[in-house]
Amino acid sequence: MIPVTYFDGRSSRAHPATLAVDAQQAVLRDDTGAELRRAPLSSLRVSERVRRAPRLVTFADGAFCEIADHAAFDRMLSATGHREGWVAKAQNSWRMAGFAVLALVALLVLGYYVLLPWGAAVMARAVPPALEAQLGRATLASLDNGIVGPTRLPAAEQQRIRSGFAALARPADPGHDYQIVFRQGGRIGANALALPGGTIVVTDEMVGLAGTGAGMMGVLAHEAGHVARRHGLQQVIQASAVGALAAYMFGDFSTVLASVPAAILTLRYSRNHEREADAYAIAVMQRNRLPPSALADVLMALENRGAGKAGKNDERKPAAADQAGKANDDEGDNFLSTHPHTRERIDALRAAGR
Known part of the structure; x- marks a missing residue:
């Protein structure tokens, strides 16, 4: 289990809690160990990683948890079989971000020197x-x-x-x-x-x-x-x-x-x-x-x-x-x-x- 901050969706009050996975279900407990709620993993929405910002696990009714321990949460996700998409990985990779910038520059150069003249010729003929x-x-x-x-x-x-x-x-x-x-x-x-x-x-x-x-x-x-x-x-x-x-x-x-x-x-x-x-x-x-x-x-x-x-x-x-x-x-x-x-x-x- 990992420590989280829980918001029940009815008030702005933060509740310290822990999150664990049991039989493909997310189990949320308060700081005394009492179970607050349980939900199938398939019903949850997990936010993408954004550098050091807390990640969110959102329940179907709008309640959510904030998770600051990225390493522990990554291990939990990996144990459940969750895989992040390539877009999320690219957002957190300097190498892929740099490649994307280079690709954009190449596309702009291609557009200016090739696509733009070609398009102008087509429009002029019209x-x-x-x-x-x-x-x-x-x-x-x-x-x-x-x-x-x-x-x-x-x-x-x-x-x-x-x-x-x-x-x-x-x-x-x-x-x-x-x-x-x-x-x-x-x-x-x-x-x-x-x-x-x-x-x-x-x-x-x-x-x-x-x-x-x-x-x-x-x-x-x-x-x-x-x-x-x-x-x-x-x-x-x-x-x-x-x-x-x-x-x-x-x-x-x-x-x-x-x-x-x-x-x-x-x-x-x-x-x-x-x-x-x-x-x-x-x-x-x-x-x-x-x-x-x-x-x-x-x-x-x-x-x-x-x-x-x-x-x-x-x-x-x-x-x-x-x-x-x-x-x-x-x-x-x-x-x-x-x-x-x-x-x-x-x-x-x-x-x-x-």
Whole structure:
């Protein structure tokens, strides 16, 4: 028998007692040895071990015993054939607790790098084409609201680029209506942006750098790859995972997609998205007998231009640089800032052209 503190369930008074097991029955006696109660073991509830906290044995009518001597109680339980579940054992094992923490971290990493991108891609494909086109129009309106200006590109040059893109043999993509629009870049500089629905915005600065030939066709094919794979929507959905999951489950994308225009303007494509868009551009250029290295030349020119501007900035006085940091965003928000991993991409494009 082991010492316990007994509460009869009718008052808060504690009664010193002892607990023993006799013929598969729990026998409770007071401090004089008189039997207080007897109950089948199967009718009792035994609390899990929680470090040094007293364990409880609860009777069917709500009365219970508190047991402080864990070692003696463990021996009694073992003698009755009682076995604790693995959860209770894990709660009291530092080794298993540590393993659980590591497993949780591994699950979170797996979820962030694998499950989250996969789920975002599934959700992006579930957005109806009409709604995607509407988001593209809203994003273009946001761009026109002070970020970019009216194009100064001659109409003939615009038409040459549009005709060149329209003539490209590309994979079928019935869900998107591709349109090329031109804008004065302003603070986003030399850039090309793929908007949801198929609109591709090309800045005058990008045309000035890439021209109207194979290099520009490579830029447009790359952006078409982002549109076809819905990379922009994926990035936005991935950034608002909880809201996106609720939208997907309940079929109401309005709350999440309301933030798409602003998010599209600030997104940075992932490494995998850039690889996919470049692979799409390479396939299109090879199919149309255009050298993929022409796109690599554009990226190299952009990188050299960025390096040149950085060098000029380094020559400024520190105070002037601090004051100009926000005012001269056009030097940082160009094609390379929204389409990172340039060196890796240039090497892959040149390799594809060999």
